[in-house]
Amino acid sequence: xxxxxxxxxxxxxxxxxxxxxxxxxxxxxxxxxxxxxxxxxxxxxxxxxxxxxxxxxxxxxxxxxxxxxxxxxxxxxxxxxxxxxxxxxxxxxxxxxxxxxxxxxxxxxxx
Amino acid sequence: xxxxxxxxxxxxxxxxxxxxxxxxxxxxxxxxxxxxxxxxxxxxxxxxxxxxxxxxxxxxxxxxxxxxxxxxxxxxxxxxxxxxxxxxxxxxxxxxxxxxxxxxxxxxxxxxxxxx
Numbered sequence: 001x002x003x004x005x006x007x008x009x010x011x012x013x014x015x016x017x018x019x020x021x022x023x024x025x026x027x028x029x030x031x032x033x034x035x036x037x038x039x040x041x042x043x044x045x046x047x048x049x050x051x052x053x054x055x056x057x058x059x060x061x062x063x064x065x066x067x068x069x070x071x072x073x074x075x076x077x078x079x080x081x082x083x084x085x086x087x088x089x090x091x092x093x094x095x096x097x098x099x100x101x102x103x104x105x106x107x108x109x110x111x
Numbered sequence: 112x113x114x115x116x117x118x119x120x121x122x123x124x125x126x127x128x129x130x131x132x133x134x135x136x137x138x139x140x141x142x143x144x145x146x147x148x149x150x151x152x153x154x155x156x157x158x159x160x161x162x163x164x165x166x167x168x169x170x171x172x173x174x175x176x177x178x179x180x181x182x183x184x185x186x187x188x189x190x191x192x193x194x195x196x197x198x199x200x201x202x203x204x205x206x207x208x209x210x211x212x213x214x215x216x217x218x219x220x221x222x223x224x225x226x227x
Contacts (some may be wrong), residue, residue, distance in 0.1 A: 004153075035218075042202060042218035043154075044116070088154065096160060097142065099216060103153035 003051075004088050004102035011108045018076040022089030024068065029091040032065060033099065035076045037086045046074070046087075082096045084109045115201050115219035123225045124193055132188045132222045137207030140156075143180055143218060145188050146199045147172075157201075160186065162209075193226045200224070 003061055004024045004079045012018045024032070030051050035043040049063045049072070055064045062075040086104040093100070124130050136143050145157040156170035159181040164165040171177070175193075180186040190197055200223050204216040 033215075040220070042220045043204075044218070045215050048215070091155075097169065098144065098156055099158050100156070101146075101154035103151075 003100050004089055004091055006102040006105045008103065009106050009108070012079050013108065014079060014081060014109055014111050016079055018074075018079045018083070018107055020074045020076075020089075021068040022072040022074075022102055022109065023070055024072065024089075024091045025102075027067075027070065028094035028095050029070075030094050032062075032063075032072050033088075033090040033092070034063065034072075034096065035088040035090060035101075037088065037104065039085075042080050043088060062101075079107075079109050081109045081111070083107060087090075115203055115205050115217050117201075117219035117222050118165070119222060121223045123227060126195060126226055127192055129189065129191045130193055130224065132201050132224070133189075134186045134188070134203030134205075134219060136184070136186070137209065137217055139183075140217075141183050141203055141207045141208050142207075142216075143186050144204045145178055145186070146204070148221070154202065155184075157188070162221045165205070171175065183212035190224075195223075195226050198224055198226045 006022045033045045033048040037045050037058045054065050060077045064073045086106050087102045089102040090099040118133045141162045143160040147153040158178045159167040175191045178188045200221040203219045204218045206216045
């Protein structure tokens with residue numbers, strides 16, 4: 001299987017919370033990232049978490065890391081139409097300089 | 112410049128022709144990455160440059176692909192004898208350092224390559 005896996009699509013109603021999930025395979029991952037890609041644009045870093053943390057909160061974003069299960073999630077509170085984009089999970093393994101990306105989850109926010 | 116700049120933004124080329132894609136990283140960033148993003152796919156690592164060290168070319172899919180970078184400045188990705196399967200968005204990213212730390216990678220907007 002892929003090194004970093006994400007579901008491909010998520011549809012939510014405006015104002016609800018969105019939870020985007022990611023699993024990875026390498027237990028030596030040191031940093032885990034969430035990037036956002038809007039149509040026609042490059043990737044923008046949203047947030048990252050170091051592997052010795054289990055939670056990080058930044059305004060409407062909450063990242064949860066379960067290192068035992070190698071599971072990462074991104075929760076967006078009060079989702080807005082402007083949050084519609086593709087969200088990529090990425091990991092950087094210990095000893096590697098190269099982030100490995102998942103396929104991305106397309107978040108669709110409808111009124 | 113303020114961000115990572117890539118040119119051209121779009122390129123249509125005939126099968127068999129060579130193409131050259133350019134990336135201007137953020138000034139002072141020692142690390143530079145090239146990724147390929149095919150339609151509906153994730154980012155596929157191609158090549159990594161760190162300062163004056165030998166590049167990590169482990170992701171280049173074939174010997175038709177090559178890349179250069181002079182010092183810590185501009186990089187060019189060259190695809191020779193393009194094939195239709197080379198059609199993709201080619202993304203460049205740079206970071207302050209590839210070693211340690213969170214080393215956030217800043218991405219350019221990409222070059223959309225279409226081989227007809």
